[in-house]
Amino acid sequence: MLKTGLLEQMISEVLLMQMARDKQIDVREQLKISIDNIKKANNLESDEDLKLALARDGQNYEAWVKAFSENLMRQAVIYSEVDRQIVIDDAESMAYYKAHLDQFTDPPEYKLRAIVLPLEDADEAGLEAQRKDISDKLRGGADFNALAGEYNQGGLKDSQGSLGSVKKAELDPALAQAADALKAGDVSAWLKGKNAWYLLKLEERTDSRVKPYSEAKKDAENKLYTEKKIKAVDKFFNELKAKNYIKIVRPDPLGN
Template sequence: MKRMNKTIGIFLVLFAAAGLLGQNIVEAIVAVINDDIITLSEYKQEYTSRMRMLRAQLQGEELSQQQEILKENLLESLITDLLLLQEARKLGLDVTEQVRMTLENVKRENNLTSDEELKRALAQQGISYEDFIKQMEQNMLKQNIIFSQVGRKIAIDDSEIVSYYKVHQEDFIEPIEYTLKMIYIAQEGKSSEEIESRKEQIDQKLDANEDFGQVAGEFSEGPEKDSQGDLGSF
């Protein structure tokens, strides 16, 4: 079955959007869904994150078009995601084992031998291990609830087809494949001003819709430089 592929471009300032609101401003709420809310800072953070992913895959006019689509559809997408997570909680879905297996796969493909090495690799990109796990859990819960709800609506009378489906359920799941890319800036031997200047250079190129892989090949100081920031897929 054809895989869905999503490329994730990671840079040091990926999650900086949470600080966009002034300290004296009460957090704004953009949507209330049952007992949950979506705040303005969450909305801005998600917009920034998704734009990073788009810049890692697209450029030019195509990127501009997708940016406009994102602006139009982001809030609806966040509401849909939250409704799916609420339903998953209500049904008591558990993705602990799926998360564990995915983490092992990520470590294996990136030559990491322990959770501590993965934590350090994420921390170098400004991403906390806890946020990484939380996002992975939420993605898996959403996939599982979609599959469970779709499965309930499939009515098949032929007993042989039903039996085949039960035995081969995994064949009917279309997996999402994530490609992880990053730009690594080494801190050793650099002043904070030098590091900040380098980050600004990279940000300017990405904001100008330059190809993420080319920027990684030019600026990254890690072993992934030669592969244009590509850390593999999972």
């Protein structure tokens, strides 16, 4: 038995194709342009090359073109019956922006350096001695960057521990909490992560910022458009199904 979601999708596709044929929607030119773009993107010089590429993937060229064409026809119906009917004015966009300020807020960002001591293949006593040695050198006036170049490994060694600018959400929660408590130039206490010990230095902080409406307007319009389209598509399909008689024929397993 077909799952409800798959059955609903199949019914919707049949109804869209029926409407596309009723409206005599012609997508031949769009189909040609789309196929040419696919050939260009995949460095295929001819239809024969495309046929061979599809055959290698186990697909029949004619069936693929037919399915592609029908998909374009269904999209054309959605565009005509739904997309073109959606209108967003400035008042709606502004109201959406004000109601969803969290979506238009740049998160805090930190410019960090770190000294990282991996836990793998290291004994705790040795790591403790390293941490103490580094902390003593910092208290004695040693340069953090120089120590990062000395104690780090790989790329962090070459960059003297530079992590660049990192958004708060991109950091491990414990590291983010530590960075949040630092002022520019401060060095954190040692932090133990899953795979390493970390010592952070905050070089620069950019606090969270709510984008002004003038800057967020396009994004607000796009988000509002998406919300409206989801509702409009649901309404369109419900009305389309209500107008059409749909009979689902289940095959007789006994062949009678």
